[in-house]
Amino acid sequence: MKIQKHSILLQVVVMSLLLSMLFPAGVAAQRPLKFTVKANEVKTAVSPNMWGIFFEDINLSADGGIYAELVKNRSFEFSAPLMGWSIPKEVAANGQVLVINRQLTNAANPRFARVTVPDIRNFALVNEGFRGMGIKAGERYNFSVYARQESATPVELTVALLDETGKAIGSTTITPAGNSWQRYKGSFTASATVSKGKLQVAFKGPGIVDIDMISLFPQHTWKERPNGLRADLVQLLADLHPGFLRFPGGCIVEGRELANRYQWKKTVGDVNEREVIMNRWNTEFAHRATPDYFQSFGLGFFEYFQLAEDIGASPLPILNCGMACQYNSGEVVAVNELAPYIQDALDLIAFANGDVNTTWGALRAKMGHPAPFNLEMMGVGNEQWGPQYVERYTIFAKAIKEKYPDIKLINSLGPGPDGDKFTFLNDTLRKLHADILDEHYYSSPDWFLKNASRYDAYDRKGPKIFAGEYAAHSKGVGNGDNKNTWQCALAEAAFMTGLERNTDVVVMASYAPLLAHVEGWQWTPDLIWFDNLRSYGTPNYYVQKMYANNKGSAVVPILKDNDVISGQDSVYASTVVDSATGELVMKLVNTSANSIPVELTVQGAKLATTGSLTTLRSNSLEGLNSLDQPMNISPVIQSIDIKGKTIRANIAPWSFYVIRSKMNK
Structure with missing residues (x-):
């Protein structure tokens, strides 16, 4: 009898174990x-633009990131002209470098370097790159420099990539000729892979040579375009199959003051003539000060439009509306002096869509794109708020709609999803029959779970909604310890069911920010992280990808x-x-x-x-x-x-x- 009881007990235990394996806790019953x-x-219907990309030059996203240029401060235009450059101690006594400013004759690119080598000894400048230079063995690298000789004896330039120990892993030699500015090129193949390489330019004299726009690009960029974009990062964007690309931001549109706002006209045309300015994120956060963060605009508005076309996304440019960042200076242009800002908006539409016989259409064609970019929407301001924004938006909207009535305008609802700033703009812009209202929400994972039904009761006859910037923050907004945890990504996935369920109201949505260098970030969390050689998508990235790749056509x-x-x-x-x-x-x-x-x-x-x-x-x-x-x-x-x-x-x-x-x- 005991044996039978023990046998029955053993069968019960085994069955319980099997059930626990087949059905996790709570499932069996x-x-x-x-x-x-x-x-x-x-x-x-689901908007064809529904799931998109928000790009802002923060966290070394452009220079040092998706823009494949390896040389930092290539034209000596940073506030400290030789920032990013150094002179090796062993050759410091062999020559000198003098930075000359020609502001009156070349306001866009005023500075160049004059290198003097008094005798046959070598002198050198070394560029550190953006937290080093990521170099791949077997990759071809294309060097270029604008130069002119200032002495009868020509100075010879030997260009070399150095590994972390200072050993040369690829080099070429260039000898500029003549006393007028010309662009000189050279290429070489790297013999080793390093993540913290440097570029050395050695000068053999005697003589004097002027140099400017010192540049180094990998040959293999996105679509093999010379001086193009970093292929692995663009591929991650292309794999999302985004419906739109919003650029160039973000707070970077505003500038701390109006003088350093983003001006699109200074980012098109010859790269050599694009004016370098500081990046507003360089000292924005004391805990992540980045004083060497500037904008070369090698990635400018033409390149943004081209990138959008490459990855099948509709372009969504955001323009300054005559207001600097209200968290910084809060500076605004006088209403009676708004005309240049409005003209910038009108001219951008002409640049994107105009006939090649027009001024701006001709520039687009000259840059290599005769066909229009088919711009259909534009943002007026970023995270502005208050009556001063409404006043300026109203003037913008009237001018743009009179000339281009089919252009849809994106309008700010301020920096948050509720509160007095949001309520005022939401009520006012709805009464003005605005096209699309831009809502931003950075908050805890719990907020996203609780707000998944946010749009279920929204007015179906009012303006459409653009969820323009959102991300769940693990530690709190502005906290440098935020991580791209699965909890945050899961909360976003839950919230996005509510966006998808209400695509008659919500017509676009984008996570923000997009990119971050692991050693050069200012803000967390971010969708994609990278170093000088590698990149990866976060769990949040894969949530976005699963939505965008499974967008469908109707709810x-x-x-x-x-x-x-x-x-x-x-x-x-x-x-x-x-x-x-x-x-x-x-x-x-x-x-x-x-x-x-x-x-x-x-x-x-x-x-x-x-x-x-x-x-x-x-x-x-x-x-x-x-x-x-x-x-x-x-x-x-x-x-x-x-x-x-x-x-x-x-x-x-x-x-x-x-x-x-x-x-x-």
């Missing part, structure tokens, strides 16, 4: 949540007990149909620590017997990706069996799912 998908009841209801699914039982959901592929696309988010069984019954369509299931999840809410583990949290795609009109699945803890199935109505 839990009834499945029953959802209904009404595949034949189209609620609203259809997914309901529980005839109500939208927005946090009940810790589940969030949205569903679209993709007319291009004939598929139903369901998005499910589980924000709880338990697996949740679900049954999705599809009405109005017959499903295929198999579909695809894309899963993004982590066993830890604190999970991260990194340069060494770039795919730690990344999508996993597998097939899923479908029986009849019902899809059954266990939604894993802390997970985001996308289910796709072919359907026949």
Whole structure:
């Protein structure tokens, strides 16, 4: 009898273990949540621009980032003219360098360096790059310099890449000729891979030579364009299949004062003639001061338009509206002196869309793009607020709409999603029948979960909404310890179900900021991180990618007990149909620590017997990706069996799912 009792007890224990393995905690006894998908009841079309990219030159995003130039302060225009340059001690006595300012004859590029080498000994300048130079073995590097000889005996230039020990890993020699400015080029192949390389320019005399615009690019850039963009970073953007590209920001549009605001006309034309200015983020945060952060504008408005076209995104430029950053100086231009600012807006539309026989269309064609860029929308101001913004916006809108009535205007609702500033602008701009209102929200993961239904009750007849800047912050806004944790990404995924569910109101959305150098950042969190050689997408990046790559064409209801699914039982959901592929696309988010069984019954369509299931999840809410583990949290795609009109699945803890199935109505 004892043996029988022990045998029965052993069977019970074994069965319990098997059940615990097959069904995680809480699942075995839990009834499945029953959802209904009404595949034949189209609620609203999905905007083709829905999921996009916000680009701002912060965190070394442009110079030192996506703009592939390796030389920092290439034209000696930083506030300290030789910042980024050094003279090796062993050759310091062999010559001298003098920075000359020619402001009256060349205001856009006033400075150049005069190097004097009194005898046959070598003198040298070394450039440190942007936190070093990332050099790849076997890569071809293209060097260029503007130079002129100032003495009868020509000075010879030997250009070399140095590794961390100072050893040359590639070099070429250039001998400028004549006393007029000319551009000289040379190329060489690197023999080693280093992440902290430097560029040395050695001068062999005797003689005097003037130099300017010292430049070094890898040959292999995005689309192999000379002096182009860093290919791995652009590829990460292209893989998102974004609906729009917003540029150039962000607070960088405003400037601390109007004198250093972003002026698009100074960023087009010959790169040699683009005026370098400070980057407003260089000393914005005491804990991350970056005094060597400037804007060369090698990545300017033409390149932004070209990038948008390359990755299939609609361009969305944001222009200064006559107001500097209200968190800094709060300076505004007098209303009766707004004309140049408005003309900049009108001329930008002409530059983007104008005929090649027009002034601005001709410049676009000269830069290599005769066809128009098909600009359809533009932002007036960034995070401005108060009656002074409304006054200036009204003047802008009148002028732009009179000449270009089809251009949609994006308008600021201030820096936050609520409060007095937001309420005033929201009420006022709605009464003015604004086109699109730009809402920004940086907050805790909990805020995003609680606000997933934010737009369910918005006025369907009012202005459309652009969720222009958003990110969940793990430690608090402005805190340098913020991380791109899975908890933040999961909260954003849940919130985005509400954006997708309401695409009749929300027509565009973009995470911000986009890029950050691991050694040159000012703001966290950020969507994509990189160093001089590597890059990776954060968990937040993969959330964005899963939405953008599964955008669909129309929203259809997914309901529980005839109500939208927005946090009940810790589940969030949205569903679209993709007319291009004939598929139903369901998005499910589980924000709880338990697996949740679900049954999705599809009405109005017959499903295929198999579909695809894309899963993004982590066993830890604190999970991260990194340069060494770039795919730690990344999508996993597998097939899923479908029986009849019902899809059954266990939604894993802390997970985001996308289910796709072919359907026949």
